Amino acid sequence: MSSGLxxxxxDGLTTxxxxxxxxxxxxxxxxxxxxxxxILGLVGESGSGKSVTALSLLNLVDxxxxxxxxxxxxxGEPLHRASPSRWNAxxxxxxxxxxxxxxxxxxxxIRIGEQLVExxxxxxxxxxxxxxxxxxxxxxxxxxxxxVERMQAWPHELSGGMRQRVAIANALVNQPDLIIADEPxxxxxxxxxxxxxxxxxxxxxxxxxxxxxxxxxxAVVKDLADELCVxxxxxxxxRGPVAELIRAPRHPYTRGxxxxxxxxxxxxxxxTPIRGAAPPLSRLPAGCAxxxxxxxxxxxxxxxxxxxxxxxxxxxxxxxx
Amino acid sequence: xxxxxxxxxxxxxxxxxAGLLPTAWAALRRRQAAQPPRVHAVNGVSLDVxxxxIVGLVGESGCGKSTLxxxxxxxxxxxxxxxxxxxxxxLHGGPTSVHRQxxxxxQNPYASLNPRRRIVDTLTEAPVHHGxxxxxxxxxxxxxxxxxxxxxxxxxxxxxxxxxxxQRQRIAIARALAMQPQLLVCDEAVSALDVSxxxxxxxxxxxxxxxxxxxxxxxxxxxxxxxxxxxxxxxxYLGRVVELADTATLFAAPKHPYTQALIADAPRLDARATxxxxxxxxxxxxxxxxxxxxxxxxxxxxxxxxxxxxxALAEIAPGHLSACHLSASDVHQPAAIHVVAPPAxxxxxx
Numbered sequence: 001m002s003s004g005l006x007x008x009x010x011d012g013l014t015t016x017x018x019x020x021x022x023x024x025x026x027x028x029x030x031x032x033x034x035x036x037x038x039i040l041g042l043v044g045e046s047g048s049g050k051s052v053t054a055l056s057l058l059n060l061v062d063x064x065x066x067x068x069x070x071x072x073x074x075x076g077e078p079l080h081r082a083s084p085s086r087w088n089a090x091x092x093x094x095x096x097x098x099x100x101x102x103x104x105x106x107x108x109x110i111r112i113g114e115q116l117v118e119x120x121x122x123x124x125x126x127x128x129x130x131x132x133x134x135x136x137x138x139x140x141x142x143x144x145x146x147x148v149e150r151m152q153a154w155p156h157e158l159s160g161g162m163r164q165r166v167a168i169a170n171a172l173v174n175q176p177d178l179i180i181a182d183e184p185x186x187x188x189x190x191x192x193x194x195x196x197x198x199x200x201x202x203x204x205x206x207x208x209x210x211x212x213x214x215x216x217x218x219a220v221v222k223d224l225a226d227e228l229c230v231x232x233x234x235x236x237x238x239r240g241p242v243a244e245l246i247r248a249p250r251h252p253y254t255r256g257x258x259x260x261x262x263x264x265x266x267x268x269x270x271x272t273p274i275r276g277a278a279p280p281l282s283r284l285p286a287g288c289a290x291x292x293x294x295x296x297x298x299x300x301x302x303x304x305x306x307x308x309x310x311x312x313x314x315x316x317x318x319x320x321x
Numbered sequence: 322x323x324x325x326x327x328x329x330x331x332x333x334x335x336x337x338x339a340g341l342l343p344t345a346w347a348a349l350r351r352r353q354a355a356q357p358p359r360v361h362a363v364n365g366v367s368l369d370v371x372x373x374x375i376v377g378l379v380g381e382s383g384c385g386k387s388t389l390x391x392x393x394x395x396x397x398x399x400x401x402x403x404x405x406x407x408x409x410x411x412l413h414g415g416p417t418s419v420h421r422q423x424x425x426x427x428q429n430p431y432a433s434l435n436p437r438r439r440i441v442d443t444l445t446e447a448p449v450h451h452g453x454x455x456x457x458x459x460x461x462x463x464x465x466x467x468x469x470x471x472x473x474x475x476x477x478x479x480x481x482x483x484x485x486x487x488q489r490q491r492i493a494i495a496r497a498l499a500m501q502p503q504l505l506v507c508d509e510a511v512s513a514l515d516v517s518x519x520x521x522x523x524x525x526x527x528x529x530x531x532x533x534x535x536x537x538x539x540x541x542x543x544x545x546x547x548x549x550x551x552x553x554x555x556x557x558y559l560g561r562v563v564e565l566a567d568t569a570t571l572f573a574a575p576k577h578p579y580t581q582a583l584i585a586d587a588p589r590l591d592a593r594a595t596x597x598x599x600x601x602x603x604x605x606x607x608x609x610x611x612x613x614x615x616x617x618x619x620x621x622x623x624x625x626x627x628x629x630x631x632x633a634l635a636e637i638a639p640g641h642l643s644a645c646h647l648s649a650s651d652v653h654q655p656a657a658i659h660v661v662a663p664p665a666x667x668x669x670x671x
Contacts, residue, residue, distance in 0.1 A: 045515035046486075160382075161603055189381035189542065191600050194586035216515065219545070219588035246590065260520035262549030263591050270527060271549070273520035277485045 005076070006033040007177055007210050008057075012070035015049075015056045019064065024281045026052040026065075028234035036177065037208040039201070041225030041242065043218055043257075047278055049234040050214045054182045057212070058097055059087050075177065093123040096171035100183040102163035105170075106155040112139075112166050113151030120173050138169040142199055161192035168196070175207060182214045197224055218257060222246060230254050233289035234281060240313035250313060250320040253290045288317070296321075323408045324369035325536050326393065326504060330402035333363040333388050360607045362388040364560035365402070367634075372503070373530060375537040377551030377568070379544060379583070383604050385560040386540045390506045393538055394425045406504070421451060424497035428509035430489030434481040440467070440492055441477040448499045466495040469532075470525060487518030494525065504536045505529075511546060523550055544587040548572050556580045559607055559615040562634060566641040576637060576648040579616045614646070622647060 015027040027049045034040050044050045056067045059082070072079040074095070082090070091097070099105045107115060116135035120126060126134075132151070139147035142165040155163055164184060171179050181200070185193040201224055204211055215221055221228060221242065228245050230238040230253065238251040249255045256274035276293045285291055291301040296319045305316045336359055363385045370376050378386045391397045393404055395411050404411040409419045427433040434443060444466055445459035454462040464474035470491040481489055490510065497505055507526070511519040523546065529535050541547050547554055547568070554571045556564040556579065564577040575581045582600040602619040605611055611618050617627040626646055634644040 045517060159603055189604070190544070190586045190588075191381065191582060192603060193588075195601075197588075217588065218516075219590045222588065222590060257516060258590065260516045261590055262520070262523065262545045263589065264548065270524045271520040273524065274517035277487055277518060278515075 004035065006073075007036045007075060008034040009071065009073040010057070010069065011072070012068075013053065013056055013072065014068045015052050015061055015065055016068075017065045019282070021282060025284075026234055026281060027056055030229075030231075030234075030236050032229055032236065032239065034178070034210050034212065036210055037204055038227065039204050039211040039213055039225045041221030041228045042212060042214045042231060043216065043221060043228055044231035045216055045257075045278060047233075047281065048231040049281075050231050051182050053231070054097070054180045054212065054214055057180060058091060058095060060097075089123070092119055092176075093174045094176050095178045095180065096174070096176040098164075098167050098171050098179060098181040098184045100186055102160070102167040103155065105167045106163060108155050111151070112153050112155065112158075116151075116166075116170055116173055119170050123174050134173055135169070138173045139166070141172065141203070142166075142169045143195060144169070161188050161195070164188060164192075164196065165199075168199070172203070172209075176209060178210045178212070180212045180214070183216070184213075185220065186215070186217070193220070200224065218246065218261065230257070233278060233284055235289065235316060236314075237290065237317070238313075238315040240315075244313065248321075250315040251290075251317045252294045252296050252319075252321060255321055256293075256295075325372040325374075325407060326368075326370040326538070327405040327408075328366055328368040328370075328389075328393065328402070329405070331363055331366045331389070331392055331399050331404060332361065332401035333385075333392055333397065334359045334361045334400045336360075358608050361560050361610075362607065363392060363399075366557075366560075366562050367402075368555060368562065368565070370504075370536055370538065372536055373534050374553065375526075375530065375539055375551045377547035377554040378538060378540045378557060379542065379547050379554060380557035381542065381583075381604055383559075383607060384557040386557050387508050389557070390425070390508045390538060390540045393504075394423050394506045395420050396425070417451065421453075421500045422503045424500050424502040424505055426490075426493055426497050426505060426507045426510040429513050430486060430493045431481075431513075433493050434489055434496075436481050439478050439480060443481075443492070444477075444496055444499050447496075448501075451500065453499075453501060462499070463495075466499055467492075469498060469529075470495045471521075485518075487514055487521060490514060490518075490522055491525070494522075494529075498529070498533075502535075504538065506538045506540070508540045509542070510539075512541065512543060519546070526550065544572075544584060545589065556583065559605065559610055561615070561644065562642075563616065563644045564642065565634070566643075570638075570641055576641065576643040577616075577645045578620045578622055578647070582619075582621075614644075 011031045013027055013030040014025065017024045017026060030053055042050045042053065055061050061067050069080045113135060116138065117128065117131045120131040120134055136147045136151060139150055144150050144162060144165050158166065185196050200211060203209055213221055213225055225242050228240065228242050229236045230251065232253050238245065238249065238254045249258060259272040260274060262271060274293050279285065279289060287302040288305045291297040298319055300318045305318045307314055307316055366389060378389060380386045392399050398413045406419050406422045411419050441460060441463050444463040448454045448462060449456050449459050463477055467474050467476060472488060472491050484492065511522050514522060539547065539551055551568050553567050555562045556577065558579050564575065564580045572584060575584055600619050605618060613629045614627040614632050617623040620627065624646060632644045632646045634642050637643050637648050
């Protein structure tokens with residue numbers, strides 16, 4: 001699994017929001033490693049902390065949020081001690097973000113081409129003509145037809161799928177080492193999603209860019225990611241290689257997620273949902289946060305479960321499957 | 322016996338959004354009286370649904386599936402054709418006894434419930450108004466509805482914000498059931514829910530079919546959900562039904578190239594690896610639909626004929642309809658298109 005120096009090491013990432021009712025821990029002691037050119041899937045339901053993890057890694061959490069970590073090391077550089085100006089140099093250059101809604105990430109009153117050229121020239125001393133060439137090339141790589149003409153287009157002139165490709169092209173122009181993609185295909189139709197997944201996989205293979213792919217849909221990351229982290233109530237509850245984790249999950253929550261997904265015909269049978277709903281982060285149970293919904297819960301689950309690891313797999317459960 | 326729901330040659334067209342500067346410019350430049358372009362959101366759709374059947378309606382955004390659902394629910398008036406419930410036409414201003422047979426469940430339970438009304442008021446207003454329950458018995462009726470959808474009757478006096486998304490969707494379903502309908506039109510009713518909650522709601526739909534004999538028109542873009550729930554599936558593309566078959570047949574042996582592409586592109590958990598050989602291009606603008614078969618610009622097996630001649634929806638096997646020139650003839654080998662192994666280079670990445 002771990003060959004060579006990791007591109008990104010996250011150790012003990014914790015993000016709290018101070019609220020009038022008390023502090024809410026949205027991300028709780030999250031740790032993982034990412035090698036260059038690898039794709040990490042971060043899977044969880046709404047409120048599991050996956051998006052806040054992405055924002056925390058980009059140092060984009062605003063007050064009343066507070067990000068702490070024992071260490072976040074990117075290419076040997078301790079990011080948890082980086083200055084704001086250092087962050088400005090990194091974001092959009094070495095680490096890029098693709099968000100769910102391209103209408104939010106593209107400026108509606110600036111032409112596509114200008115936005116791409118700006119991303120390039122903020123980080124590199126290049127002539128406008130050279131930057132333009134790079135931008136056109138990036139549009140071509142994400143499969144936008146007639147990229148030269150599209151440079152003149154306004155965001156509203158493009159369809160949702162095309163806008164998301166532009167947002168991805170914007171993330172690519174500076175050949176970042178890491179792209180964090182937060183539900184980038186959730187708003188798209190399946191045929192467009194398939195095109196984008198195909199392009200992202202090719203990108204990781206061809207340019208060695210590592211990806212953190214955040215999604216609520218296990219089926220989407222199954223063929224895309226190398227490794228999966230499953231999040232619940234702010235914690236990574238299970239981590240491992242995709243195929244193994246889906247074939248034989250160790251954490252009952254992962255099992256529950258897989259069983260909840262409809263596949264094949266019902267033939268009158270029922271799905272096996274996870275009972276209840278995720279607890280609000282402000283009122284988490286003392287021990288394992290999943291225990292109240294867990295079919296395997298026992299007295300031991302009243303204590304916070306330690307991290308167990310075996311054969312490249314990690315899970316937080318005292319009664320694993 | 323007549324089908325419970327009959328949709329006959331149903332059509333709905335809308336005027337294009339006016340006031341967009343580029344449109345005005347184009348009209349001026351051409352110096353012609355601006356003929357407002359029309360979008361045929363639903364175009365000549367016919368479909369029969371039997372009592373107790375779940376028919377899935379699948380397509381990408383803009384294909385007209387929501388418009389069709391709204392037409393069936395009587396929320397908008399058709400431009401052509403008609404909808405019949407138990408043989409009776411669903412007319413605007415027509416008898417409410419027909420309208421109340423159909424109720425709708427919407428996608429977003431955060432938007433479809435009035436945030437300022439208590440649950441009991443949301444659940445009792447319509448049935449009291451229509452005389453289904455007397456005002457005096459309304460609270461008991463509402464309590465029974467909550468229990469039917471798996472919620473505690475003590476929640477009656479709460480407001481929507483006190484519930485989670487899944488609970489709200491149960492309340493939205495209870496509100497639809499309050500009118501004692503025979504047909505539920507579910508428009509992306511589980512799409513906004515987390516998967517663990519989505520499974521609970523899907524089970525509830527199946528329970529309600531058993532206990533109340535409900536019929537469903539289940540609109541979704543999610544193929545796995547439709548495959549699980551529906552008895553028959555209609556695939557829509559640019560306002561038309563392009564394929565219709567029972568669920569097992571449609572997923573095992575899709576005939577229309579668009580259906581084949583949709584099924585191949587949908588990510589799945591089970592053994593079959595998604596090949597990522599996506600179909601090219603995007604849905605054409607419904608303002609300027611392509612000539613001939615509207616799928617031909619994206620179709621991997623299009624013939625010259627497809628550019629000029631629109632294929633009719635024809636029965637190619639008992640109960641299996643497809644609108645494709647190729648599915649009518651034997652030239653077409655459906656399995657050949659999309660069961661393509663990923664290139665070796667891609668596989669080595671995994």
